[in-house]
Amino acid sequence: MELLVCMSIAGSIPVMICLFLYLIQRGNYNYILGRRLLLTGVFFYLVPVQLVKYLLPKDALPETMLIGRKADSYLSGTLSFWSEKQGDYIWIPQWFNIFARIWLAGIIIFAIYEIIKYWRGAHSIRNYIFEKIEDPEDNLTYYLIPDEICGPCTIGFFRQKIVFPESFPLHPDFIMVYKHEHTHLKNHDNLVKLLCLFVLCLHWMNPVAYLLLFLYIDTAEIVSDSVAVDGCTKEKRQDYASLLVLEAATSDIRPAVWKNNLSGHKNNKEGKDFKTLKRRINYMMKEKRKGMLQRGIMVAVSALTVMASVGTVMAYEPIQSSDVSVSDSISDYDLDFTDFGFEADNNIVDNIDTSIIDFSETNDVFISEDGTQIPIKDLSAPRAICTHSMINGYLNNHSSNGSGGCTVYVYKCQRCEKCGYLANATLYSTNTYVKCPHK
Numbered sequence: 001m002e003l004l005v006c007m008s009i010a011g012s013i014p015v016m017i018c019l020f021l022y023l024i025q026r027g028n029y030n031y032i033l034g035r036r037l038l039l040t041g042v043f044f045y046l047v048p049v050q051l052v053k054y055l056l057p058k059d060a061l062p063e064t065m066l067i068g069r070k071a072d073s074y075l076s077g078t079l080s081f082w083s084e085k086q087g088d089y090i091w092i093p094q095w096f097n098i099f100a101r102i103w104l105a106g107i108i109i110f111a112i113y114e115i116i117k118y119w120r121g122a123h124s125i126r127n128y129i130f131e132k133i134e135d136p137e138d139n140l141t142y143y144l145i146p147d148e149i150c151g152p153c154t155i156g157f158f159r160q161k162i163v164f165p166e167s168f169p170l171h172p173d174f175i176m177v178y179k180h181e182h183t184h185l186k187n188h189d190n191l192v193k194l195l196c197l198f199v200l201c202l203h204w205m206n207p208v209a210y211l212l213l214f215l216y217i218d219t220a221e222i223v224s225d226s227v228a229v230d231g232c233t234k235e236k237r238q239d240y241a242s243l244l245v246l247e248a249a250t251s252d253i254r255p256a257v258w259k260n261n262l263s264g265h266k267n268n269k270e271g272k273d274f275k276t277l278k279r280r281i282n283y284m285m286k287e288k289r290k291g292m293l294q295r296g297i298m299v300a301v302s303a304l305t306v307m308a309s310v311g312t313v314m315a316y317e318p319i320q321s322s323d324v325s326v327s328d329s330i331s332d333y334d335l336d337f338t339d340f341g342f343e344a345d346n347n348i349v350d351n352i353d354t355s356i357i358d359f360s361e362t363n364d365v366f367i368s369e370d371g372t373q374i375p376i377k378d379l380s381a382p383r384a385i386c387t388h389s390m391i392n393g394y395l396n397n398h399s400s401n402g403s404g405g406c407t408v409y410v411y412k413c414q415r416c417e418k419c420g421y422l423a424n425a426t427l428y429s430t431n432t433y434v435k436c437p438h439k
Contacts, residue, residue: 003048012041012206012208013308042192044309125145125155140178142164144166147166151165160188162185164177176240184224358375361377362377364397395411411425
């Protein structure tokens with residue numbers, strides 16, 4: 001299977017688990033666990049973990065943990081979308097090709113537009129900053145801008161700042177709002193949203209990638225609300241909820257992808273924004289359970305999600321190595337030497353008796369220097385970009401003739417201990433038998 005497809009599937013697994021848990025649990029859904037699942041999805045969308053097993057040193061993993069050639073070939077063939085080995089091709093209509101390119105261009109333009117608009121908005125907010133406030137006693141650090149510019153927010157991807165309108169620190173619920181914004185800063189939510197845009201550009205054909213961005217926007221706000229009201233009384237939670245409703249009508253110069261839900265909402269009581277705000281208020285008003293059972297469930301779900309995503313490494317069919325593959329090397333030797341008057345060499349090759357080689361599974365068997373026989377079912381299977389750990393040995397090719405005999409062509413070649421790639425074969429000898437001893 002193609003690397004990008006495997007990455008897309010690996011990233012989609014945590015996102016779909018997150019959505020599945022939300023649909024089942026509804027009001028009892030754990031948004032902290034949901035955020036971790038979404039971050040796991042971002043990681044697997046962007047990091048090609050499928051290459052890790054081919055880039056590790058020779059003895060980094062126990063032999064039992066390495067995926068054997070038989071399992072790798074089986075799973076790759078089973079899950080492959082493009083079965084070119086059997087000569088099957090999927091022809092894409094011209095209209096679909098044009099539509100796909102337009103869609104891809106639209107996604108890239110959208111991402112660039114959002115980044116530029118955010119940068120301009122953040123830059124304009126920085127221009128309005130007139131004072132930095134540091135309160136060591138309460139461990140507060142924030143910046144002030146004039147009123148009516150925008151509501152409380154965080155700006156920046158790496159050098160982040162918390163910004164407040166100049167009159168907002170006088171608000172009785174200022175500390176709660178500061179905790180909300182500080183949670184955004186601590187969780188690097190702006191940077192994660194930027195990575196979500198990169199996911200859209202890379203996996204633009206995957207609808208789950210779009211779901212990732214929208215889920216993270218809502219999840220980040222609800223997680224921040226949860227931290228803001230943590231340890232507060234029911235009355236203080238109600239005051240904070242009232243503040244959310246009040247700030248919902250405040251204008252915001254930032255694009256929707258980057259703004260927090262304390263501001264910039266439409267006054268549409270039936271719209272999506274109102275439903276999001278209602279969900280946030282309902283969640284923050286509930287007392288959260290923090291027992292060992294809840295933590296155990298979070299750990300178990302996270303572990304199972306990671307294992308499922310990492311499992312896509314078994315479906316990845318790597319690209320061609322730069323070495324000279326066996327299928328290319330032996331093509332020049334696939335000749336019947338008796339047709340040209342050559343006499344068969346019936347000698348035993350380096351103490352390997354070709355008459356006792358087991359060809360019951362396949363006509364190609366690799367024999368390492370210690371005498372281990374490894375059946376080879378596909379000489380032309382492409383292998384990975386791998387830090388190969390090659391060992392010397394012999395590839396034995398069995399060919400039956402019409403008179404009941406056979407010929408075993410013996411090639412000197414190398415085989416990678418990690419990925420099973422065969423390369424650099426040279427013909428060593430031929431062994432002809434009047435009566436085939438391998439039946």
